[in-house]
Amino acid sequence: MAQPSSFLDATLTEAVRSIEETGPLEDSQAMREAAGAGTDVAHRIAQRARMLADRTGLASELARARAWAPWVLLALVAIIVIAGLSLAGNVLGGGERRINIVVALASLLGLHLFTLLLWLIGLLAPLGSFNASLGWIWMALTARVAGGQRGQAPVLLRGVTRLLGQARLLPWALGFVSHAIWSLSFAVVIAAMLFALAFRNYTLNWETTILDPDFFVRAVRWLGHGPAQLGFPVPDAQAVRSPTAAASSQRDWALWLTGCIVVYGLIPRLAFALLCAAVWRIRRNALSPDLSLPYYRKLIARFDALALPSIVDADPGSSPHPALRRLPQGDTTDTLMAVGFELPDELPWPPAALDMRGARAMRIDGSAAARRQLLDTLSQLRPRRVLVGCHAASSPDRGTERFLREVLALCGECRLWLFGTASDEARRRWHTWLADSGLDGLGAGDALEPMLQDWT
Known part of the structure; x- marks a missing residue:
């Protein structure tokens, strides 16, 4: 979801603003040159920010961050894929070839549903849950790798998050990265499970000490409603109550488990990733500094003071002027x-x-x-x-x-x-x-x- 250069200018502008919150920079030359860069106020402010960013090293650090961002994302994806494969291996029971479907569902969908719920709540009320999202981790790692321990990448990070927050795009931008990584993880897990279930023999069952078997009958029927719409089979009550399912029922259990992961894991993440991308396209034009803030109003006033006065309130049109009258x-x-x-x-x-x-x-x-x-x-x-x-x-x-x-x-x-x-x-x-x-x-x-x- 890369933005044109105007987004980069806006990022540098907000980053310079973050630096000047602790004290103004010496900008006499930048102000003079930016004042001659046209009449558009936003363009003048961006030009001033570019010059100050070049002088303070922000521009070069932003270029490094842009170069490192895809590599950091690939590394994060690789870690998630390896974790997904490891999780799939644990679910498949290793050498025992026994799968407890309750433990499998909790392992594969538990953390996913919890983080998805936090993201949905965060759309309505900013609770700070995004700081633990995969999107935020990607941005923070990119800033750390690009800037090192003593770089100014945290300033750029604040600039980006401010822009996204002002445009009401922060949860959607970070959510897109997070949902995309989760979708890839689920795709890897499903592919690994289908491969193992297709060429190895597993026994799927459930175990309990205090729960009634009818609880599992209702749970299997309720959870299987969504997968059934896509053609996945749902084990019947007799198969659920049987402590050891017959060999003919093992296929239904395996496909039901796979269907639950697809419907409650992969599909929601894919759908929300597409939704985040659509919201980004709609609101991306709002990714610009808020010029009504006191910081920018002061800059505008300084530009006005540098501008040469011009003739104001001129008569419109080209009608001839009346002849000069004077006393004889x-x-x-x-x-x-x-x-x-x-x-x-x-x-x-x-x-x-x-x-x-x-x-x-x-x-x-x-x-x-x-x-x-x-x-x-x-x-x-x-x-x-x-x-x-x-x-x-x-x-x-x-x-x-x-x-x-x-x-x-x-x-x-x-x-x-x-x-x-x-x-x-x-x-x-x-x-x-x-x-x-x-x-x-x-x-x-x-x-x-x-x-x-x-x-x-």
């Missing part, structure tokens, strides 16, 4: 205005150069009330020139466009100063936005002094 020169006064628009608190306003030119300064936070107050002031003063200072590292939007158009309509000339520290790309973004918004008629610049040379 004859309707303006000699007032000079300097407006700081949505500036961070750490940026001072107004700069000293504006104070020297006698500009009237205002600072607004972008709220509706502050904008109304500014527009009322502009409509009263009708300034000849207005300088609007915007934070260069911020992202322009439709609100910024509406504000600039409203200011320009109430003055003779408006210029835009991109204020504060920002990257060249951020400043180019503003100039591109001005052109796209039809505001390229505004004078926009990054340096204050050149913009104020002709302002008196």
Whole structure:
């Protein structure tokens, strides 16, 4: 039941998360490179995890585990087959050639039924019974062989079990391995028994000290109901009560015993193995980290902080922008205005150069009330020139466009100063936005002094 590389990425991601539960790893370079790996958040997180896994040795250990997994499984299967053959030999009685059918059934089906019951209960309530399953033993042995005593295979093991647990696939995945091994074991036992019973003469009977013979009559009839549906014979009451069955009845006893092993051992394990495989196919797409966990939310926030701001809330469509309106020169006064628009608190306003030119300064936070107050002031003063200072590292939007158009309509000339520290790309973004918004008629610049040379 191998998964594509996305499952391997998810395993490494969960393993890195397990490591960072004891303290964060140094990941500045990994964060920067992953931030440029596309816009998909899950892909960025997986890329970061791959880089950290390469650095910490998790990736190479996972590759070793994948290489060792089939060999460990084959070794485990070989052990189970040998155990099955040994159990079949014990049931067949060795040199005595006498088979107690009650002991045979208990030996062949007892542990199987007990572990199957634990697995079924574990589907409804996680009781920790899976830690003793053959599937868990296979995973643990693979981790031990691949990583040795000082490797990081336990971290990978936690990552895999977390993924399986989140997708509600843990009992089904481990159950598939366990049921498949049990099925192979029963197939070997049945084949060994049929071979021995076909070419050697055995005596099958039951023994008791305190039980009534009618108990065995009812038990044989009840247990034989399932095998009878498949054509296996069921010994009659007379054959059951007879302390030494006739030679003609020995064949019925042997086939009844074989039928019970097939119906109550092999068939349930095969059926549940197929069911586990079907559930795996249905739910395997859910094998991915839960990005709603606090650990991943912090990573997403860090990626957002690294991403360059982009122009938001852009007008849809390609409709032409309205023409810029401004006051005629004859309707303006000699007032000079300097407006700081949505500036961070750490940026001072107004700069000293504006104070020297006698500009009237205002600072607004972008709220509706502050904008109304500014527009009322502009409509009263009708300034000849207005300088609007915007934070260069911020992202322009439709609100910024509406504000600039409203200011320009109430003055003779408006210029835009991109204020504060920002990257060249951020400043180019503003100039591109001005052109796209039809505001390229505004004078926009990054340096204050050149913009104020002709302002008196």
